[in-house]
Amino acid sequence: MKLMVKAPAKINLSLDVLHKRSDGYHEVKMVMTTIDLADRVELTERYDQKIMIHSHDRYVPDDHRNLAYQAAQLLKERFQINKGVTISIVKNIPVAAGLAGGSSDAAATLRGLNKLWDLNLSLDELALLGAEIGSDVSFCVYGGTAIATGRGEIIEHIDTPPNCWVILAKPEIGVSTAEVYKNLNLSNVKHPDVESMVQAISEQNYGKMCSAVGNVLETVTLNTHPEVALIKEQMKRFGADAVLMSGSGPTVFGLVQYDSRMQRIYNGLRGFCDKVYAVRLLGERVNVD
Structure with missing residues (x-):
């Protein structure tokens, strides 16, 4: 079978x-x-x-x-x-x-x-x-x-977030999650407002969701891998509504509502990053297969 x-x-x-x-x-x-x-x-x-x-x-x-x-x-x-x-x-x-x-x-x-x-x-x-x-x-x-x-x-x-495009860009490096946590100094970080993110999703407020993104691990990975910081800056410059590193990195994602802007950001990132994806949020639970 x-x-x-x-x-x-x-x-x-x-x-x-x-x-x-x-x-x-x-x-x-x-x-x-x-x-x-x-x-x-x-x-x-x-x-x-x-x-x-x-x-x-x-x-x-x-x-x-x-x-x-x-x-x-x-x-x-x-x-x-x-x-x-x-x-x-x-x-x-x-x-x-x-x-x-x-x-x-x-x-x-x-x-x-x-x-x-x-x-x-x-x-x-x-x-x-x-x-x-x-x-x-x-x-x-x-x-x-x-x-x-x-x-x-x-x-x-919790609820499914407002629907949008997610543009992902991964540089040609790997990052060890264990190393990132090992080098994390919690006395010197800005903590994201997780409750604001939950509230934004509950209200289906896309703008508030974009304002609430945050990742405490970014400080470690961005300091040790400048190419990740560069991708973040480029994605912002190309017009993403919110830009954040996912997990311990090194992938950076941008949130975009409109197809035309998604295409512009996607094409711009392809110029200096091989692994670029434009996908949708799923946000819904699976059933037992």
Whole structure:
């Protein structure tokens, strides 16, 4: 049996870090939403108990380092599954980009194997399992738009944001999330107003949403990677309504309402950045696949 599952990327409309916890993680509060840029995860049942990862992207690990592999391994062990699976990942989301591509692949694997292996788990149960794999996996199980707290695994669903274009630009560098958090100095940052973002979305106020974007991790990545700061400045200059780095970076996104301006910004960025995408906000929760 074979199954195909979409694994959409996410962006952080607001990302705040409150403090470092006793367990070594950071306490966060952020607003995340899914966008119409997605990997395709194909799951093929095996009868030799092996978990095999296939991908044409050389940056995608094909062993236990892969979060989709970890998702399959977790389900196999937790529910004593005597089968294996081949996980073929067609990457459209850039790797190490701050867009939760690996986490979304893991979430898609959880949802797909839930059906393939007849586990009959709810999304809430899958999200709890996802939290054991990585901080963003729980959100990616649900998709949609949510406030994420704790280390990112406590999810509170909120309304879909006002519809708009999202222009993404990723420079040819990767960023280590662990390194960004390690170098974050919370005594010297401007904290974003997460509540204003939630209110703007609730009111469907696009202008207020654009004014409320913020990411406390930007200070670290922009200081160490000037090319990210350059993309931000260019995107602003080309006329995006709001510009922000997603997650720990290095991807920068801009929000735009009008098709003509989207095209102008997209074309302008293509001049000095290879990986540029123009997609729509999704913002709606998935169903159990």
